Amino acid sequence: MSDTKSLGGKIALRGADAAPHAFERLKQSFGGIDWGVEESKADAVINLSIDPGLKEGAFEISLEAPDQAPPALNISGGKLSGLIYGVEHLIRTGGSESDEIVVPRKGIKKTPGLAYRTFWTWDHSTNWEL
Numbered sequence: 001m002s003d004t005k006s007l008g009g010k011i012a013l014r015g016a017d018a019a020p021h022a023f024e025r026l027k028q029s030f031g032g033i034d035w036g037v038e039e040s041k042a043d044a045v046i047n048l049s050i051d052p053g054l055k056e057g058a059f060e061i062s063l064e065a066p067d068q069a070p071p072a073l074n075i076s077g078g079k080l081s082g083l084i085y086g087v088e089h090l091i092r093t094g095g096s097e098s099d100e101i102v103v104p105r106k107g108i109k110k111t112p113g114l115a116y117r118t119f120w121t122w123d124h125s126t127n128w129e130l
Contacts, residue, residue, distance in 0.1 A: 003104060004105065005103055006103075007043070007044040007046075007071065007073060007102075007103060008032075008044075008100035010037040010042050011037070012036070012042035012070075013035060013036065013045075013046050014045065014046070014049075015047055019050075019087075022048055022075075023035075026046070026090075030091075033099060043069075044071050044073065045071070046072070048075055049074070049075070051076040051078060051082075053078075054077060054078030054082055054111075055111055056079045057077075057081050058077065058109075058111040059075065059082045059083065059085050059086030059089065059109075059110055060075075060086070061086055061107055062107035062108075073103055089108065090103070
Protein backbone atom coordinates (compact mmCIF):
# COMPACT_ATOMS: atom_id res chain seq x y z
CA MET A 1 0.00 0.00 0.00
CA SER A 2 1.24 3.45 -0.89
CA ASP A 3 1.98 6.08 1.76
CA THR A 4 -0.03 8.62 -0.26
CA LYS A 5 -3.52 8.92 -1.71
CA SER A 6 -4.46 10.91 -4.80
CA LEU A 7 -7.69 12.89 -4.78
CA GLY A 8 -9.11 14.20 -8.02
CA GLY A 9 -12.08 14.35 -10.31
CA LYS A 10 -15.12 15.82 -8.57
CA ILE A 11 -14.47 17.17 -5.08
CA ALA A 12 -17.11 18.47 -2.69
CA LEU A 13 -16.02 21.12 -0.24
CA ARG A 14 -17.38 21.78 3.24
CA GLY A 15 -16.54 25.00 5.09
CA ALA A 16 -15.81 27.18 2.07
CA ASP A 17 -18.16 29.91 3.36
CA ALA A 18 -16.07 30.37 6.53
CA ALA A 19 -12.76 30.34 4.63
CA PRO A 20 -13.25 31.82 1.13
CA HIS A 21 -9.55 32.66 0.71
CA ALA A 22 -8.53 29.06 1.43
CA PHE A 23 -11.07 27.81 -1.10
CA GLU A 24 -9.83 30.26 -3.74
CA ARG A 25 -6.23 29.10 -3.21
CA LEU A 26 -7.29 25.47 -3.72
CA LYS A 27 -9.19 26.36 -6.91
CA GLN A 28 -6.23 28.36 -8.27
CA SER A 29 -3.69 25.64 -7.53
CA PHE A 30 -5.76 22.65 -8.61
CA GLY A 31 -7.73 24.06 -11.53
CA GLY A 32 -8.21 20.68 -13.18
CA ILE A 33 -10.47 19.51 -10.35
CA ASP A 34 -14.24 19.91 -10.61
CA TRP A 35 -14.97 21.86 -7.40
CA GLY A 36 -18.30 22.47 -5.72
CA VAL A 37 -20.18 19.32 -6.65
CA GLU A 38 -22.76 17.72 -4.39
CA GLU A 39 -21.36 15.23 -1.88
CA SER A 40 -23.47 12.39 -3.32
CA LYS A 41 -21.74 12.84 -6.71
CA ALA A 42 -18.24 13.56 -5.39
CA ASP A 43 -15.14 11.41 -5.75
CA ALA A 44 -13.77 12.99 -2.53
CA VAL A 45 -14.74 15.51 0.15
CA ILE A 46 -12.55 18.22 1.68
CA ASN A 47 -13.53 19.66 5.06
CA LEU A 48 -12.17 23.11 5.97
CA SER A 49 -12.62 23.95 9.66
CA ILE A 50 -11.26 26.06 12.49
CA ASP A 51 -10.33 24.05 15.57
CA PRO A 52 -10.35 26.06 18.82
CA GLY A 53 -8.14 23.38 20.41
CA LEU A 54 -5.21 24.24 18.11
CA LYS A 55 -2.86 27.15 18.74
CA GLU A 56 -3.02 30.11 16.39
CA GLY A 57 -1.13 29.27 13.20
CA ALA A 58 -1.18 25.51 13.87
CA PHE A 59 -2.86 23.15 11.44
CA GLU A 60 -3.76 19.50 11.03
CA ILE A 61 -4.35 17.61 7.78
CA SER A 62 -5.84 14.14 8.05
CA LEU A 63 -7.29 11.65 5.61
CA GLU A 64 -10.44 9.92 6.77
CA ALA A 65 -11.52 6.60 5.21
CA PRO A 66 -8.86 6.67 2.46
CA ASP A 67 -9.92 3.34 0.96
CA GLN A 68 -13.66 4.02 1.00
CA ALA A 69 -15.67 6.10 -1.42
CA PRO A 70 -15.67 9.02 -1.09
CA PRO A 71 -12.58 9.63 1.06
CA ALA A 72 -12.58 12.77 3.21
CA LEU A 73 -9.64 15.12 3.65
CA ASN A 74 -9.87 17.21 6.82
CA ILE A 75 -7.91 20.46 7.01
CA SER A 76 -8.29 22.23 10.35
CA GLY A 77 -6.43 25.19 11.73
CA GLY A 78 -5.98 27.20 14.87
CA LYS A 79 -7.93 30.31 13.90
CA LEU A 80 -8.21 31.31 10.27
CA SER A 81 -4.45 31.81 9.96
CA GLY A 82 -3.82 28.15 10.82
CA LEU A 83 -6.37 27.00 8.27
CA ILE A 84 -4.71 29.07 5.56
CA TYR A 85 -1.26 27.74 6.56
CA GLY A 86 -2.69 24.21 6.28
CA VAL A 87 -4.09 24.86 2.79
CA GLU A 88 -0.81 26.44 1.67
CA HIS A 89 1.11 23.44 3.02
CA LEU A 90 -1.20 21.12 1.07
CA ILE A 91 -0.64 23.18 -2.08
CA ARG A 92 3.16 23.01 -1.67
CA THR A 93 3.25 19.29 -0.95
CA GLY A 94 0.11 18.13 -2.79
CA GLY A 95 1.77 17.48 -6.11
CA SER A 96 2.45 19.51 -9.20
CA GLU A 97 -0.52 18.24 -11.22
CA SER A 98 -3.49 20.58 -11.40
CA ASP A 99 -6.01 17.75 -11.61
CA GLU A 100 -5.10 15.77 -8.48
CA ILE A 101 -4.05 16.37 -4.88
CA VAL A 102 -1.57 13.93 -3.37
CA VAL A 103 -1.98 13.63 0.41
CA PRO A 104 -0.14 11.46 2.95
CA ARG A 105 -2.24 8.70 4.49
CA LYS A 106 -0.81 9.23 7.97
CA GLY A 107 -1.66 12.95 8.20
CA ILE A 108 0.26 16.08 9.11
CA LYS A 109 0.18 18.19 12.26
CA LYS A 110 2.31 21.33 12.59
CA THR A 111 2.52 23.99 15.26
CA PRO A 112 4.60 27.15 14.81
CA GLY A 113 7.30 27.94 17.34
CA LEU A 114 6.01 31.51 17.55
CA ALA A 115 2.39 32.60 17.32
CA TYR A 116 3.27 35.37 14.87
CA ARG A 117 5.52 34.62 11.91
CA THR A 118 6.78 38.15 11.28
CA PHE A 119 9.49 40.37 12.66
CA TRP A 120 8.36 43.89 13.40
CA THR A 121 10.49 46.76 14.58
CA TRP A 122 10.09 50.50 14.99
CA ASP A 123 12.70 51.77 12.53
CA HIS A 124 12.07 55.40 13.37
CA SER A 125 12.84 54.87 17.06
CA THR A 126 15.72 52.42 16.75
CA ASN A 127 19.29 53.63 17.11
CA TRP A 128 21.12 52.01 14.18
CA GLU A 129 24.34 53.97 14.83
CA LEU A 130 26.60 51.91 17.11
